[in-house]
Amino acid sequence: MNCQQAKPLLDPYADGELEAAAILELEQHFQSCSACGIAWRNLQSLKKALKQDSLYFVAPDALRQRIKSELPSPPRPIPERWSWNWNWLTTMMSGLAAACLALLLTVTLTRRSSEQPLAQEVVSNHIRSLMANHVMDVVSTDQHTVKPWFNGKLDFSPPVKNLAEQDFPLIGGRLDYIGGHSVAALIFQRHKHIINLFIWPAKENNSKPASPASLQGYNVIHWSEAGMTFWTVSDLNEKELMEFVQDFATGETLKP
Amino acid sequence: MDERERLELYEQKVLPHLDAAYNLARWLAGNDHDAQDVAQEANLRAFRFFGSFRGENARAWLLSIVRNTFYTWLHKNRPSNTIAINEGILEIEDISVSGEAVNPPFADADAVRRAIAELPVEFREIVILREMEGFSYKEIADLADVPIGTVMSRLARARKLLQKSLTREFNPGDQ
Numbered sequence: 275m276n277c278q279q280a281k282p283l284l285d286p287y288a289d290g291e292l293e294a295a296a297i298l299e300l301e302q303h304f305q306s307c308s309a310c311g312i313a314w315r316n317l318q319s320l321k322k323a324l325k326q327d328s329l330y331f332v333a334p335d336a337l338r339q340r341i342k343s344e345l346p347s348p349p350r351p352i353p354e355r356w357s358w359n360w361n362w363l364t365t366m367m368s369g370l371a372a373a374c375l376a377l378l379l380t381v382t383l384t385r386r387s388s389e390q391p392l393a394q395e396v397v398s399n400h401i402r403s404l405m406a407n408h409v410m411d412v413v414s415t416d417q418h419t420v421k422p423w424f425n426g427k428l429d430f431s432p433p434v435k436n437l438a439e440q441d442f443p444l445i446g447g448r449l450d451y452i453g454g455h456s457v458a459a460l461i462f463q464r465h466k467h468i469i470n471l472f473i474w475p476a477k478e479n480n481s482k483p484a485s486p487a488s489l490q491g492y493n494v495i496h497w498s499e500a501g502m503t504f505w506t507v508s509d510l511n512e513k514e515l516m517e518f519v520q521d522f523a524t525g526e527t528l529k530p
Numbered sequence: 531m532d533e534r535e536r537l538e539l540y541e542q543k544v545l546p547h548l549d550a551a552y553n554l555a556r557w558l559a560g561n562d563h564d565a566q567d568v569a570q571e572a573n574l575r576a577f578r579f580f581g582s583f584r585g586e587n588a589r590a591w592l593l594s595i596v597r598n599t600f601y602t603w604l605h606k607n608r609p610s611n612t613i614a615i616n617e618g619i620l621e622i623e624d625i626s627v628s629g630e631a632v633n634p635p636f637a638d639a640d641a642v643r644r645a646i647a648e649l650p651v652e653f654r655e656i657v658i659l660r661e662m663e664g665f666s667y668k669e670i671a672d673l674a675d676v677p678i679g680t681v682m683s684r685l686a687r688a689r690k691l692l693q694k695s696l697t698r699e700f701n702p703g704d705q
Contacts, residue, residue, distance in 0.1 A: 285682065285685060285686045285689065289660065289667070317693075320693055321661060323642045323696070324657065324661040324662070325661055325662070326639050328639045329646070329662065330549075330553050331549075331552055331553045331556040331565070332549050332553070333548045333552035333569065334566065337566045338548060340570060341569075344574060398538070401542060404546075405545055405546070405548075491542075
């Protein structure tokens, strides 16, 4: 291979788009040709320069908000058009039926089967918190800051723990709204994965954390303890999320 | 798929790529105000056409819409800028980049930013898609609707131009 042949291969080589045979020949050429070797190193330093994080423009919050506000709002699955025809009537009837059914379900369903929509809500809140760039209301890695922050905002006092030693550092807290009531959201992190832990009082018996349910690619774990219900959600893998739950259960609680 | 499912799927698949959409729009339009307009309009279109999304790469799908939206916007607002570039112009003059010395690492982000901004827009978009988004030649070709050969030649040309302007920045006495 000579320089003439080597030159057009440099870019595909740098981009990982060169086939194995050509790579071999090119690398051999580099050993005998310092000019191409230098061109190759220059190309690499250019590629590195272009990948600097600071060159990447992050969407401003205002844009994020505007785009979200343009989408139809989620909790209103209203049919697109209302008109005087059978469609209308069927919609009406099915709406009524659905309402009756919903009422019936709320009253009679066992805890187990009522978990599914709640899990969905938990996942949706998690996604929304990431999307709106509104993960935290109080940003602190200090449980002594996060816990008092909830005082006066909630009618209960959620257990707050920092699991930094277990490599799940607490990064903040937030107020959220799930299942018709205000809940505490604690935010933890493992590497780049955000973990939301939702806590609210519940009149249910203690239950052990069940193995993670997977919803829309997120893992969700639910358990109850000492009159509180816990839902945690993250894109973290099942194993590590389970680890988080165990660490949280055994971690030291900060007493009020 | 009802409206609610559609919205949920859209929020889950497409909205996470809003940064990528804005970044591309920002590099193409050259300023924040126009970039926000383009990204917002692209998002509206994307939601409207979400039915045509077949579950392939959502980021590539959204960025192709951003790109189209940008060119429509450019045509409407800056008609003088839409003269198609003549690839030949850059083919004739072989841009020679110093082959003797290893360039210093181009760490100065401002200089790199200026150099990218100076590129013709058709070159600039390929650089963004390749270096910042990490798309393959094939993906870029599909996304920008040009042959792979064009992607490769534009990318190689763009890099030569970038190296040239950055080398000039670092060694002002040489030129």
